[in-house]
Amino acid sequence: MIAWFARNPVAANLLMVVILVAGIFTISQRVPVETFPTTELQYINVTVPFRGATPEEVEQTISTRIEEAIYDLDGIKQLTSRSSENVSRVTIEVEDDFEVKELLDEIKSRVGAINTLPVEAERPIVQQIESRRETISVVVSGDLPEKELRQYSEIIQEELSSLPGLTQIETSGARAFEIAIEVNQNLLNEYGLTLQELGNAINSRSLDLSAGQVKSERGEILLRLKAQSYTQDDFEQIPVLTRPDGTILMLSDLAIIKDGFEEESLNTRFDGKPSVELEIFRTGDQSAIDVAQRVKDYVAAKQSELPAGVSLSIWRDRSKSVNARLNTLVTSAIQGGLLVILLLALFLRPSIAMWVSLGIPIAFAGGMALMPEMGVTVNLISLFAFILVLGIVVDDAIVTGENIYSHLNRGDNPLDAAINGTKEVAVPVTFGVITTMVAFVPLSFIGGGWGSFYSSIPLIVIPVLIFSLVESKLILPAHIGHMKKLNAKNDNKLVQYQQKFAKGFEDFVMKFYKPALKFALAHWQLSLAIFLAFFLFVWAAVSSGLTRFIFFPRIQSEIARATVVMPEGTPFELTDSYVERMTEAALELKEKYREEDGDSIVEHIFSVSGYGGGGGAVSSSNGLVMFEITAPEERESEITSAELVNEWRKLIGPLPGVESLTFRAEIGRNRDPIDVQLRGSNIQRLSGAALEVKDILGNIKGVFDVSDSFSKGKQEIQFRLKPQAETLGLTLSDLARQVRSSYFGVEVQRIQRGREDVRVMLRLAKEERSTLDGLNGLLIETPVGAKVPLEQLADLSYGNSPSSITRINRQRTLNITADVEKETADIEAIKRRIHQETSVILENYPGVTYSLEGEAREQEESTSRLTISLYFVLFAIYILLAIPFKSYIQPFIVMSVIPFGACMAIVGHWIMGMSLSVMSIMGMLALTGVVVNDSLVLVDYINQQRRKHGESLLDAVLHAGVRRLRPVMLTSLTTFAGLMPLIFEKSTQAQFLIPMGVSLGFGILFSTMVTLVLVPLLYYKAAQVKHYFKGKLA
Known part of the structure; x- marks a missing residue:
């Protein structure tokens, strides 16, 4: 040849x-263009929302039952569950050489067969974790009320979605819409109604219902009852009760209807102004550069059409990189x-x-x-x-x-x-x-x-x-x-x-x-x-x-971030004030490093108060601040991202009462350099051992930002039935259901409004849920129809609920993590010292074992x-x-x-x-x-x-x-x-x-x-x- x-x-x-x-x-x-190759991740997630439930309740009624159902399946490398308020997340790490789709089908079958999950829990969502293809974000910001800002963001999202190739756009940093129906307990008693009866009345009058069809000479004509309520005004006009004198009691006579947002506190700012972020993802064979360019062209054209005080900004443009x-x-x-x-x-x-x-x-x-x-x-x-x-x-x-x-x-x-x-x-x-x-x-x-x-x-x-x-x-x-x-x-x-x-x-x-x-x-x-x-x-x-x-060298990033974690139950206002302080320090950096052309190497500053809980959940005790940094080759200053973050840390200074304040400004950090994982069934022993391991890490030169995954959680009031309640035929389940309905609320409907699923929640008025007197006086209906104050039916005591519970391979775990000065510290010597000293202290904690995870495991x-x-x-x-x-x-x-x-x-x-x-x-x-x-x-x-x-x-x-x-x-x-x-x-x-x-x-x-x-x-x-x-x- x-x-x-x-x-x-x-x-x-x-x-x-x-x-x-x-x-x-x-x-x-x-061939599409992207920053990094899209890889198939060897992870499967099982998510079960359980609104209003505590972490311990989520663990006992959902997480452990899912674990027991699937733990023996072939192909599972590690089984991790995280039980938090309102949600259970079970993550399955798949063996490298095992087919993910095959295991996914097995897990769906096993989880679908579980028939003991709480009635109030939503259907489990089982899916493979996919590598996200974030391309660019658009931030809508301005000094406007939250609802008005969301309306503008929805318009922007709708218009972006109409552009060729923009099919996946998600809202971030915003509370979910909710219609809240808040009733006064005295009014309910006055008209002889319960929350359940009121909910039934709403459901029977707010609905769209097919009623069959008429077959006439002109053809078939559908019959449909259209009475679904969608707005505050619609719900206010729902008739609830007809009085003996023939007058009709409307829902607005009994309740205050609020067409707004969920009650969780969340405050998102962009360059100091309230904001909503729209994340745009590329899909299929789309080019990241093409997608980003379409978005940037749209933003440039749209800005002039917006009213004064509302601005559109490009944030985290990955196409630049x-x-x-x-x-x-x-x-x-x-x-x-x-x-x-x-x-x-x-x-x-x-x-x-x-x-x-x-x-x-x-x-x-x-x-x-x-x-x-x-x-x-x-x-x-x-x-x-x-x-x-x-x-x-x-x-x-x-x-x-x-x-x-x-x-x-x-x-x-x-x-x-x-x-x-x-x-x-x-x-x-x-x-x-x-x-x-x-x-x-x-x-x-x-x-x-x-x-x-x-x-x-x-x-x-x-x-x-x-x-x-x-x-x-x-x-x-x-x-x-x-x-x-x-x-x-x-x-x-x-x-x-x-x-x-x-x-x-x-x-x-x-x-x-x-x-x-x-x-x-x-x-x-x-x-x-x-x-x-x-x-x-x-x-x-x-x-x-x-x-x-x-193992992996520290490479400076073009994004710097700081995350603050406060003790669970911290008032949102205190967390928000700390986030403000972190933002002000970032603004000082921005002014200090302004270059001759007037631009600063610190670009846009994005902050979120009330975000960063487990799995991205809203949490009033967490906050995040991040800013973009001009690429090193494009700036005059020789300062590195790490040096900039260290200066930011000093400007922020001490924040009294924080559980942890961590900083990141590096590329490719998937795991922590130091991650000591403790395992055991006794939470007291785990927490005690965690404190001593934290002391070990805190005393090692070159180790910093030491934190752990343990939190005492929020204070909680625990109920125990009195003998009198049992003689009245009341069970603990009845009591829990009625208290939950009154305080957390009952989801009476879920309506589709535009792109959003909007929950309609029925609960007691906020002022009645804000005091202990209101709790003690809460009327509980007994099986015989009598209404008795809660304090006569149950003893109330105080305790603490952990903010989240993590289990790995069906054992409770705590992780103590830390960062290391990689350029100067001897990481291998640090690991040897951790092994030696941790082995010694665990002799005092029977049943507790440990392993080095994070980068050490990788x-x-x-x-x-x-x-x-x-x-x-x-x-x-x-x-x-x-x-x-x-x-x-x-x-x-x-x-x-x-x-x-x-x-x-x-x-x-x-x-x-x-x-x-x-x-x-x-x-x-x-x-x-x-x-x-x-x-x-x-x-x-x-x-x-x-x-x-x-x-x-x-x-x-x-x-x-x-x-x-x-x-x-x-x-x-x-x-x-x-x-x-x-x-x-x-x-x-x-x-x-x-x-x-x-x-x-x-x-x-x-x-x-x-x-x-x-x-x-x-x-x-x-x-x-x-x-x-x-x-x-x-």
């Missing part, structure tokens, strides 16, 4: 055009590509360099053409994959082109040189590409929080490498084979300069490299000792802790997967080398460069002043398949010299070293050159990708010396040993 394509340039060119056109069409028409990241990586790719072409032009003739470098767009186009089939989008990770493979993709073309170039220099006809030169290296080049692909395969199975993001890298790298192999074997020979024969007389100036460089390089090889290699072979003990000493030195530096390892799991992946890659590479060599020993000679490649990657981190991280390790894993390629070609060449040309062992080794030096240097330099712009990139968008690039780039660059010296040396000694033992056996 190589010869056929070489002799048929039309076929080769048509193949090239088809690949290029397919790639260009696909990337421009069929998408554009910035795309520009960063595309620029890096272009710069790297130019460097690769320049290097090729230096070592090879410009015409050959041009054809070799053409392999880059052809291979990239092939990879792009397959992106939709691979389920890959244009995102930060996929673009990084293209940059990662930029220098590698021409390796096979370099080896092939350089071999053809050697044949041309010997005077061969261009076509013969192309065919013979390609065939000579076809086997080692092909197996070299396969080893590279094999090394990238495990990245698809790393799993974990960040491992899933990197799984798309092999889906780009492998197709690109396949197409590069096709190009180097079928297209490249056809191009070079029909060049004009080399003729020094016709060379232009550029070619002459290149020839001078090539001649100088050859002189260097003969004068310096060949004598050095001969010396190394002659003094093999010294040579091996030097390599071994270097290897031991590097790994001693790592194992001793001199080289820092940070690190342990990722390390395990990476270790297994390394074994797989090494074994696969050995097999792929043994097959073409037909040897059990020679693969080990080729693979000897792998540990030194890892050492060189570590040296690269030293040079860059970087700590090792999980991305560094991933880069080293990929490096194992790339770094063996040059050694493979070198050993194959030695074998050919000995078998085909009958050279002696020494001559074959020296000849191969001299002959393969140029392609080895070229492949190493082009790989490093392709990655160099990314490695030295300073933008935020590239920071967490750089460690992987450093491992691969520096590992390949510095391991060149190992390939050119150690591999020939090991081959030489292995052959001598083999010859020695053969002689002995003979």
Whole structure:
């Protein structure tokens, strides 16, 4: 096939055009653009709303029953339930290799079969947790009443929804609509009504009802009763009771109807003004950039139509970061590509360099053409994959082109040189590409929080490498084979300069490299000792802790946030005042860091008082403030996000009485650096142990923002029936139902109004629910119809209800979390100290166990997967080398460069002043398949010299070293050159990708010396040993 394509340039060119056109069409028409790849999360949620219930009630009646129903299903990795006020959430973490849809169906079946859930609880919602695709937010703000602001936001949401491609828009930071019917207990008694009877009256008169049809000569006519109430006025006009004198008692005579919002307190502000946020998500194959642009165009046009005092603002525009990241990586790719072409032009003739470098767009186009089939989008990770493979993709073309170039220099006809030169290296080049692909395969199975993001890298790298192999074997020979024969007389100036460089390089090889290699072979003990000493030195530096390892480095974000948590039951006004104080401190920062153009690096400030409870629930004791920060490359100030947040922390100062105040300004923090999880059945022992663990963490240098998940919760009044109540036939269930109806309320109806589901709640008037006297005097109806004050039927006592209850694998848990100064603290030493001291204190708390979760757990799991992946890659590479060599020993000679490649990657981190991280390790894993390629070609060449040309062992080794030096240097330099712009990139968008690039780039660059010296040396000694033992056996 190589010869056929070489002799048929039309076929080769048509193949090239088809690949290029397919790639260009696909990337421009069929591949959506997003910031990060959308991944299928291995989690399932079971949510059961139970309005008005306490956390303990939710735990006992819902959470534990769901746990018991599903805990024994196959595929469950961890079962977590969180019981909070009004809602139960059970989260199932699915095993990595288990099909989520299969488990989802099983859970739906098991949960649907539970028939003991409370009647008042809503139907369970079972669904897989999906990765959200937030693209941009629009904030409607102004000094307006809450209801008026919501009306404007609904208009905006309706108009946005009518734009092409905007199908998923959600309201955030706003209370739900509610129609409250509040009645006076005395009036109810006066007319002999109960809340239940009043609710029945409302339901019987506020309804839409089909009444059948009339079949007439003109056809069928539907009969329908339309009397559904939708507004305050509608409900006020509902007749409730007809008096003996014939007059009608209307609902407005008995109750105050409020068409407003739920009673929970919530205050959302944007730049200091009341606001409502509309979050816009992209769906399907939509481009984040296109969606955001439509929204921005709408906002720009709509602003002028709004009345004075109402403004529309863009908030958290993710497309900005998408554009910035795309520009960063595309620029890096272009710069790297130019460097690769320049290097090729230096070592090879410009015409050959041009054809070799053409392999880059052809291979990239092939990879792009397959992106939709691979389920890959244009995102930060996929673009990084293209940059990662930029220098590698021409390796096979370099080896092939350089071999053809050697044949041309010997005077061969261009076509013969192309065919013979390609065939000579076809086997080692092909197996070299396969080893590279094999090394990238495990990245698809790393799993974990960040491992899933990197799984798309092999889906780009492998197709690109396949197409590069096709190009180097079928297209490249056809191009070079029909060049004009080399003729020094016709060379232009550029070619002459290149020839001078090539001649100088050859002189260097003969004068310096060949004598050095001969010396190394002659003094093999010294040579091996030097390599071994270097290897031991590097790994001693790592194992001793001199080289820092940070599982995930801290990368500054363009969003800063502070979350304040107050004790449960804290008045909303106090929480709101603290949020105001945090906002004022952010405003001070905004003024302080205003730049010469008048803009500040602190942009919009968004705050929410009463938000941030479990699962995003409304909670009067929580508050959140966040602001946008100008990207580092766009601002004049050198201050980092972390430094800005530390200054913000100081400006806020101490907040008396807070349970925790935490700050975040970093990218990719999925879990806490320190997370000590305590498990046990006794809540008192758990809370006692948690306090002591908090003290341990608080006394460790470098650990800060220590908090725990335990809260005493709100004060509660507990009821116990008196004997008198039981003699009247009253049960505790009857009592709880009537008290709940009076105070929390009864949902008498739920109506659809526009986009909103609006609850109609019937309850006692607010002033009657605000005092203990009102509670004591609450009239309870007994089974015989008598109405008795509550204080005569039940004893009331005070207690505390936890704000939420978390159970993991059916055990109650508490988590103590903290942040760490990663740049200075020794995280491993901190973990060892936590283990030691926690083990000691738990001796005083029988039944309480602990484990390190958060980043520690993720690190342990990722390390395990990476270790297994390394074994797989090494074994696969050995097999792929043994097959073409037909040897059990020679693969080990080729693979000897792998540990030194890892050492060189570590040296690269030293040079860059970087700590090792999980991305560094991933880069080293990929490096194992790339770094063996040059050694493979070198050993194959030695074998050919000995078998085909009958050279002696020494001559074959020296000849191969001299002959393969140029392609080895070229492949190493082009790989490093392709990655160099990314490695030295300073933008935020590239920071967490750089460690992987450093491992691969520096590992390949510095391991060149190992390939050119150690591999020939090991081959030489292995052959001598083999010859020695053969002689002995003979």
